Amino acid sequence: MPKDPRLTELHRMRAKTRAGGGVERVARQHAKGKLTARERLALLLDRGTFHELEQFVEHRGDELGVSEEKIPGDGVVTGYGQIDGRTVYVYAQDFTVLGGTLGEMHAAKICRVMDLAVQNGKPVVGLLDSGGARIQEGVRALRGYAEIFKRNVLASGIVPQVSVMLGPCAGGAAYSPALTDIIIMVEKQSFMFLTGPDVIKSVTNEIVDHESLGGAEVHTSVSGTAHLAAASEKDALALARRVLSYLPSSNTGEPPAASASGPDKALEAALNDTVPLDPLEPYSMHAVIEAVADRGAFLELMPSWAKNAVTGLARIGGRSLGVVANEPSVIAGVMDINSADKIARFVRFCDAFRLPIVTFVDSPGFLPGVTQEQGGVIRHGAKVLYAYAEASVPKVSVVTRKAYGGAYIVMSSKYLGSDVNLAWPSAEIAVMGAEGAVNILFRDEIAAAPDPEPVRAKLAADYRRKFSSPYTAAALGTVDDVIEPAETRAKVIAALEALKDKQMPPPPRKHGNMPV
Numbered sequence: 391m392p393k394d395p396r397l398t399e400l401h402r403m404r405a406k407t408r409a410g411g412g413v414e415r416v417a418r419q420h421a422k423g424k425l426t427a428r429e430r431l432a433l434l435l436d437r438g439t440f441h442e443l444e445q446f447v448e449h450r451g452d453e454l455g456v457s458e459e460k461i462p463g464d465g466v467v468t469g470y471g472q473i474d475g476r477t478v479y480v481y482a483q484d485f486t487v488l489g490g491t492l493g494e495m496h497a498a499k500i501c502r503v504m505d506l507a508v509q510n511g512k513p514v515v516g517l518l519d520s521g522g523a524r525i526q527e528g529v530r531a532l533r534g535y536a537e538i539f540k541r542n543v544l545a546s547g548i549v550p551q552v553s554v555m556l557g558p559c560a561g562g563a564a565y566s567p568a569l570t571d572i573i574i575m576v577e578k579q580s581f582m583f584l585t586g587p588d589v590i591k592s593v594t595n596e597i598v599d600h601e602s603l604g605g606a607e608v609h610t611s612v613s614g615t616a617h618l619a620a621a622s623e624k625d626a627l628a629l630a631r632r633v634l635s636y637l638p639s640s641n642t643g644e645p646p647a648a649s650a651s652g653p654d655k656a657l658e659a660a661l662n663d664t665v666p667l668d669p670l671e672p673y674s675m676h677a678v679i680e681a682v683a684d685r686g687a688f689l690e691l692m693p694s695w696a697k698n699a700v701t702g703l704a705r706i707g708g709r710s711l712g713v714v715a716n717e718p719s720v721i722a723g724v725m726d727i728n729s730a731d732k733i734a735r736f737v738r739f740c741d742a743f744r745l746p747i748v749t750f751v752d753s754p755g756f757l758p759g760v761t762q763e764q765g766g767v768i769r770h771g772a773k774v775l776y777a778y779a780e781a782s783v784p785k786v787s788v789v790t791r792k793a794y795g796g797a798y799i800v801m802s803s804k805y806l807g808s809d810v811n812l813a814w815p816s817a818e819i820a821v822m823g824a825e826g827a828v829n830i831l832f833r834d835e836i837a838a839a840p841d842p843e844p845v846r847a848k849l850a851a852d853y854r855r856k857f858s859s860p861y862t863a864a865a866l867g868t869v870d871d872v873i874e875p876a877e878t879r880a881k882v883i884a885a886l887e888a889l890k891d892k893q894m895p896p897p898p899r900k901h902g903n904m905p906v
């Protein structure tokens with residue numbers, strides 16, 4: 391024990407803060423299989439690098455006098471530390487203190503680290519576990535959320551914002567993450583919803599459980615809100631570290647240099663046999679991506695939602711980038727409302743953080759039908775057009791098979807501004823597939839034939855001869871090169887090297903008006 395009583399007092403104050411909601415509540419948190427805010431930060435950050443800010447802040451009472459007791463730290467631990475040797479600003483909500491709810495001072499602490507993060511060009515990682523706005527603080531809590539949301543928006547595109555959901559996250563605790571770049575959830579443990587089951591029951595009489603309302607399964611496969619789910623807190627925090635390993639600390643920095651692991655040679659060689667001769671037979675675009683990327687360097691985002699499209703972070707030749715693709719093994723890789731949203735937001739994310747975008751194309755076009763049209767597929771599809779056309783980072787596209795109609799145009803086509811456009815010999819670039827095309831173009835001729843089927847078949851075969859290879863498009867300069875599939879990785883690496891100093895300053899305007 392130190393002799394100086396002032397040191398003793400410091401140690402007492404620190405211990406009080408670090409006790410969070412007290413032994414009983416911490417035990418309750420552990421009994422649920424959950425960690426405390428400080429235990430989580432220790433897992434997230436490099437060992438011994440966490441430095442706390444404003445740990446002695448206390449809340450200032452409340453309008454209802456419910457929580458009269460002074461609450462050390464006001465239910466959130468904030469500060470800075472390091473991940474893989476790079477500084478990040480962090481906050482971790484402490485569910486053992488008033489359910490991790492957000493009051494005035496709690497919000498002020500979060501705002502403080504967000505301000506520091508932006509001023510210093512460093513990422514913000516939030517560890518969320520919160521009942522949302524603290525009811526007893528009324529409008530002070532609401533103001534707190536508004537202050538955070540404003541900062542989420544102003545930081546967007548300047549520093550990466552990662553949200554790790556580690557418990558029930560209600561109201562503002564769900565909305566703030568929705569404004570961030572990446573949301574990671576824990577299966578069966580984290581939940582995101584605007585209104586909890588109790589409120590829903592009192593308003594609508596409906597009885598729902600947390601899981602079906604907003605569990606990891608819901609948000610990674612149905613709503614498209616979260617990017618990744620992990621089996622445990624530890625895995626979720628490790629994923630947050632991994633996501634950041636692909637990103638620069640801010641929009642003006644470079645992603646960390648990675649030791650380039652080579653390709654998987656066997657996968658790369660197999661690319662020449664990937665696309666089946668039968669144009670209706672599916673194959674895995676994931677396998678193509680794995681073969682082109684550095685070994686083990688592809689981290690798919692939103693793997694369970696809109697699976698007809700693929701988005702993810704990767705490294706090719708050691709360079710961090712974003713990968714976008716159609717997945718022909720899922721509803722033929724067709725574009726639809728959800729895949730459009732998934733791709734558009736990811737393209738903008740890459741563009742904001744200066745990650746080149748490599749796009750693999752195999753799509754028969756947009757999904758036809760009343761549901762899609764009434765659901766606004768025009769508006770949603772337009773987001774992809776907007777995002778690709780606006781993105782000023784290096785863009786490389788590889789057409790592996792079908793690039794029909796709208797799908798050709800939206801998926802990083804040359805005339806939307808893609809820089810290097812490659813096609814495999816199996817590429818088919820056309821307005822639509824052969825059968826659909828001849829039925830429209832030669833309707834009268836087919837109808838007038840005594841035996842229409844052979845006529846239709848012959849016309850379709852003629853159409854295919856023209857469009858089922860890339861050379862008609864290549865003759866017009868629509869693709870820059872036709873390559874052997876096994877050469878793809880080398881060609882992409884060369885293109886990215888040639889494009890690495892690309893400059894495309896934005897036009898002078900406040901901002902465009904993207905169809906959201």
Ligand code: HXC
Nearest residue numbers: 488489491521522523524525535558560561562565585586
């Ligand atoms: C004050 C709250 C609270 C809240 C929870 N608590 N939510 N206190 N304000 N919003 C307290 C509980 O009273 C309890 O205190 C402790 O936190 C833990 O909560 P439990 O209910 O025991 O835990 P659990 O069963 O795990 O359920 C957690 C929960 C539930 C799902 C979060 O508490 C819940 O539904 N809370 C209300 C959520 C909500 O509607 N929030 C307002 C959102 S509006 P004790 O002392 O018993 O430990 C909002 C405004 C912004 O956020 C909107 C932006 C668009």
